Amino acid sequence: xxxxxxxxxxxxxxLLERLAEKYYHGNKSLTxxxxxxxxxxxxxxxxxxxxxYTPVIVDEQTSCHTCGDPHPEGDVxxxxxxxxxxxxxxxxxxxxxxxxxxxxxxxxxxx
Numbered sequence: 001x002x003x004x005x006x007x008x009x010x011x012x013x014x015l016l017e018r019l020a021e022k023y024y025h026g027n028k029s030l031t032x033x034x035x036x037x038x039x040x041x042x043x044x045x046x047x048x049x050x051x052x053y054t055p056v057i058v059d060e061q062t063s064c065h066t067c068g069d070p071h072p073e074g075d076v077x078x079x080x081x082x083x084x085x086x087x088x089x090x091x092x093x094x095x096x097x098x099x100x101x102x103x104x105x106x107x108x109x110x111x
Contacts, residue, residue, distance in 0.1 A: 046085070048082040048084065048092075049090055049091075051083040053101065054079045055077075056077050058075055060073050064101055065100055067104065071102060078102075078106050
């Protein structure tokens with residue numbers, strides 16, 4: 001942990017105290033961290049990135065999420081594994097849909 005010394009105007013101090021009490025049990029450090037994480041996510045710099053893939057044998061005809069090519073039952077497709085990170089192609093939230101990629105799209109890094 002590191003102690004930082006900076007000055008906030010009265011309105012910002014009031015806002016910080018109100019948010020800390022309402023959402024973070026008075027923890028101002030956690031309030032500031034959450035605000036910075038939210039700002040980073042909303043400016044498109046931080047979010048969810050693909051860290052790797054897990055192979056999946058499909059049990060019904062399924063289309064690749066990226067290219068849309070159909071794949072029959074028994075084919076191997078790849079489910080992305082997400083982690084928090086930064087980059088030009090971050091997702092602001094985890095996808096709700098069933099996301100499977102074909103080997104061509106995984107190799108090309110197209111998602």
